[in-house]
Amino acid sequence: MSTVLVLAEGREDGGEDRGEDRATCALLTLARRLGTPTVALAGKGDTRLLAEFGAATIYPLATPARSAAPGRTTAPAALSPVAARVAMLAELARRTQPAAILIASGRDGLEIAGRVAVRLDSGVLSDVIDVHDGPVAVQSVPGGSYLVESHVTRGIPILAVRTEHVAVRPAPVTPAVHPLRMRFPDSTYAVREITPRRRQLCTAAVIVAGGRGVGSRDAFDDLVERLAAALGGVAGGSHTATELGWCPRDARVDQLGTIVHPSLYLGLGVSGSLRHRAGMRDAATIVAIDRDPAAPIFQFADLGVVGDVHQVVPELLAEIERRRAQPVIRTREA
Amino acid sequence: MRIVVLVKQVPAGDTEFGPDLTVRRDGRAAGLNPGDSFAVDQALRIAVRRRDVRITAVTMGPGEAINSLRTALVLGADEGVHVKDAALHGSDALATSRVLAAAVRRLGFDLVLCGAASADSGMSAVPAMVAERLGVPALCFADALRVRERRVEIHRDDGRGELRVLVAAPPAVVSVTERCGEPRYPRFASRADSRDKPLSVWSLADLGIEPAEVGTRGAASVVRAVTPRQSGPVVVQGDPTSAAIRVADFLAERRFL
Numbered sequence: 001m002s003t004v005l006v007l008a009e010g011r012e013d014g015g016e017d018r019g020e021d022r023a024t025c026a027l028l029t030l031a032r033r034l035g036t037p038t039v040a041l042a043g044k045g046d047t048r049l050l051a052e053f054g055a056a057t058i059y060p061l062a063t064p065a066r067s068a069a070p071g072r073t074t075a076p077a078a079l080s081p082v083a084a085r086v087a088m089l090a091e092l093a094r095r096t097q098p099a100a101i102l103i104a105s106g107r108d109g110l111e112i113a114g115r116v117a118v119r120l121d122s123g124v125l126s127d128v129i130d131v132h133d134g135p136v137a138v139q140s141v142p143g144g145s146y147l148v149e150s151h152v153t154r155g156i157p158i159l160a161v162r163t164e165h166v167a168v169r170p171a172p173v174t175p176a177v178h179p180l181r182m183r184f185p186d187s188t189y190a191v192r193e194i195t196p197r198r199r200q201l202c203t204a205a206v207i208v209a210g211g212r213g214v215g216s217r218d219a220f221d222d223l224v225e226r227l228a229a230a231l232g233g234v235a236g237g238s239h240t241a242t243e244l245g246w247c248p249r250d251a252r253v254d255q256l257g258t259i260v261h262p263s264l265y266l267g268l269g270v271s272g273s274l275r276h277r278a279g280m281r282d283a284a285t286i287v288a289i290d291r292d293p294a295a296p297i298f299q300f301a302d303l304g305v306v307g308d309v310h311q312v313v314p315e316l317l318a319e320i321e322r323r324r325a326q327p328v329i330r331t332r333e334a
Numbered sequence: 335m336r337i338v339v340l341v342k343q344v345p346a347g348d349t350e351f352g353p354d355l356t357v358r359r360d361g362r363a364a365g366l367n368p369g370d371s372f373a374v375d376q377a378l379r380i381a382v383r384r385r386d387v388r389i390t391a392v393t394m395g396p397g398e399a400i401n402s403l404r405t406a407l408v409l410g411a412d413e414g415v416h417v418k419d420a421a422l423h424g425s426d427a428l429a430t431s432r433v434l435a436a437a438v439r440r441l442g443f444d445l446v447l448c449g450a451a452s453a454d455s456g457m458s459a460v461p462a463m464v465a466e467r468l469g470v471p472a473l474c475f476a477d478a479l480r481v482r483e484r485r486v487e488i489h490r491d492d493g494r495g496e497l498r499v500l501v502a503a504p505p506a507v508v509s510v511t512e513r514c515g516e517p518r519y520p521r522f523a524s525r526a527d528s529r530d531k532p533l534s535v536w537s538l539a540d541l542g543i544e545p546a547e548v549g550t551r552g553a554a555s556v557v558r559a560v561t562p563r564q565s566g567p568v569v570v571q572g573d574p575t576s577a578a579i580r581v582a583d584f585l586a587e588r589r590f591l
């Protein structure tokens with residue numbers, strides 16, 4: 001049976017799990033349908049978990065000797081994670097001649113997939129949510145309004161997978177582990193990462209906004225601020241919430257305050273007035289919790305909950321905490 | 335400093351497919367990909383801080399795609415290049431990046447700016463693929479961009495509390511998200527001025543690319559079937575605990591938890 005190369009999304013040293021483990025298990029689940037999974041492991045990864053999901057061969061990156069940055073003699077340079085993974089996949093593709101390469105979609109994953117495709121002159125498919133023998137990939141595009149079935153006709157098929165759509169299933173094996181020693185070219189050091197500053201409303205990926213329905217300044221802190229913190233996001237307010245002094249004026253979301261483009265907007269007691277909508281309508285995903293079933297926000301929210309924010313949000317915070325305390329990789333029957 | 339902005343013409347409204355399963359582009363209302371107007375605007379913001387900036391907008395697409403260049407010129411780009419060739423119909427991302435990289439190389443560049451995703455197909459892979467072909471670093475999905483003489487810096491919020499700042503030396507490719515700042519509305523004079531700005535049309539031969547390397551013939555991937563999917567808003571009611579679990583499930587499915 002042919003080899004299928006999987007890029008394991010290893011966590012960074014000491015980093016907390018942000019779903020990388022589940023994403024890797026999803027890739028392995030799909031890879032098993034196409035052949036025998038071989039894993040490229042760049043960061044820290046749990047080999048036991050990889051084995052449980054069928055990784056027959058694992059290539060962990062042997063920590064490269066830290067050389068001086070190109071053109072400098074002092075500080076050692078750090079490998080750029082994306083460039084290092086591209087180089088690893090290209091090298092392992094050469095060695096193992098896989099039937100496909102599977103990469104978890106995401107900002108880094110898409111860059112890796114695109115670069116590897118160019119390097120191997122191989123077709124790349126994005127937004128993959130399922131695969132069948134062939135391999136034929138099912139893609140969800142654009143914005144989920146179509147399902148497209150595609151296959152690659154040149155080179156090694158490179159699939160960028162939206163792993164959240166994959167039900168993971170274990171299939172234990174005893175893996176062979178071969179540390180991968182590589183020399184990285186200077187270009188793998190070209191992108192440096194530096195320490196980020198504070199999160200801001202205008203560039204936030206996740207925004208939790210409070211409206212009149214939140215009711216008070218204290219409730220704003222207890223519900224909006226806490227939920228924003230739990231989701232790694234930024235708190236914002238409707239015109240009313242800022243006028244009433246429940247949150248600072250620079251947190252105001254609308255055309256005169258800040259126009260936002262988050263991946264996730266979560267409105268708490270926000271009716272969705274035209275004014276507010278003009279500031280947040282481009283959010284990729286909109287969730288609304290509001291007491292009034294006739295609130296306009298329910299007409300454009302992806303998920304609406306008719307309920308009292310004072311009751312639903314504390315339950316939601318508790319539920320998030322529960323799930324974080326026991327990160328289980330849920331397996332379902334496909 | 336030479337800035338090349340890659341701009342794409344996309345159909346207005348929902349994506350529709352033609353009989354050959356490519357996006358229908360002929361005879362439909364279309365306009366500049368909204369994300370790309372942010373890229374043009376970022377180029378202008380760099381230009382106001384320096385005297386020597388020249389901004390070239392490049393598009394690849396059928397005849398009507400020239401309108402995306404006209405919009406870019408109104409927004410403030412200095413000139414436009416339209417890569418147009420009958421053989422390009424049906425190009426995949428590999429072919430698109432090949433053509434765009436060849437055009438950028440021919441122009442010469444210090445910085446290539448792109449949108450983070452196109453509204454019609456939205457793979458978000460083209461900028462990185464162009465960078466790979468040009469052999470330069472890519473800084474993708476910039477939520478904020480700062481450009482200095484020898485340093486390009488982007489800020490990214492990757493969600494789930496992950497903030498990143500990435501730095502590289504030019505020449506580089508940068509793709510920007512719609513969070514990097516609303517494009518300013520062009521001055522009236524800019525609309526009139528734009529008519530005098532140069533627009534060139536290049537063919538594949540001008541770029542030294544064989545027709546068989548691109549388009550349907552050169553595609554490395556093939557679409558076999560397209561099925562529309564209906565998804566509308568979901569509104570739930572119920573006790574607070576089950577409502578909260580429903581929201582948590584929804585967030586987990588979309589990788590926000």
Ligand SMILES: Cc1cc2nc3c(=O)[nH]c(=O)nc-3n(C[C@H](O)[C@H](O)[C@H](O)COP(=O)(O)OP(=O)(O)OC[C@H]3O[C@@H](n4cnc5c(N)ncnc54)[C@H](O)[C@@H]3O)c2cc1C
Nearest residue numbers: 125126340394426427448449451452455456457458459460
């Ligand atoms: C539903 C659907 C699914 C598809 N799936 C695949 C697939 O899986 N694999 C594949 O190889 N092809 C696929 N294609 C074809 C692919 O989308 C096109 O080849 C397209 O040219 C690649 O760009 P994009 O619009 O997806 O680019 P993106 O990567 O989303 O575009 C990012 C930026 O690149 C620049 N850019 C992109 N295209 C152009 C252009 N023509 N001119 C100037 N600048 C541009 C713009 O700045 C843009 O904002 C698909 C097309 C459709 C309609």
Ligand SMILES: Nc1ncnc2c1ncn2[C@@H]1O[C@H](COP(=O)(O)O)[C@@H](O)[C@H]1O
Nearest residue numbers: 211212213269271290291292295308309
């Ligand atoms: N306790 C509550 N829980 C949820 N929504 C509420 C609550 N109280 C008021 N609302 C809603 O809050 C919204 C206020 O919106 P706005 O007028 O935009 O501030 C209205 O849609 C109300 O129905």
